[in-house]
Amino acid sequence: MSTFGFHPVKKPKHKRNKPTAKERGAISNEVYNAAMERSGGRCERCGSIKGLQCAHLIRRWQIDGKTTVKDVAMLCGPSVNTGTCHNWIDYTKDGKQWAVDFRDQLYEK
Structure with missing residues (x-):
């Protein structure tokens, strides 16, 4: 028999204990509505009313529990369009720093 043979292993039956980054980063309707109310329906950086999106201020994998209203900002988007x-x-480096500073302001309130 070859040393590189096929040796299938059964999948484990236990469930995952820790939520995935996608699950931790999910923005609930309550968080979205609270962020929209806080922003007054405007981009929290430039004041625009067009194409608003609820954007994470930190990466999803850095969130410990669930996403809160202090982890997001209403920003003009979409994120794939340059200039938003x-x-x-x-x-951008400056943008990432702005997000950290803005999040710190929200946690101070």
Whole structure:
């Protein structure tokens, strides 16, 4: 018999103990509505009313429990379009720093 043979292993029957980053980062309707109310229906960075999205201020994998209203900001988007605030905080050094500072302000309130 070859040393590199096929040796299938059964899948474990236990469930995952810790929620995935996607589950921890999910934005509930309550969080979205509270962020929208806080922002007054405007981008929290530039004040625009067009294309608002609820954007994470930190990466999903860095969230300990569930996403709270202090972990998100209402920003103009979408994040894939250059020139939007959501794109700016996701893909630029200055934007990432702004997101950290804004989140710190929210936690101080």
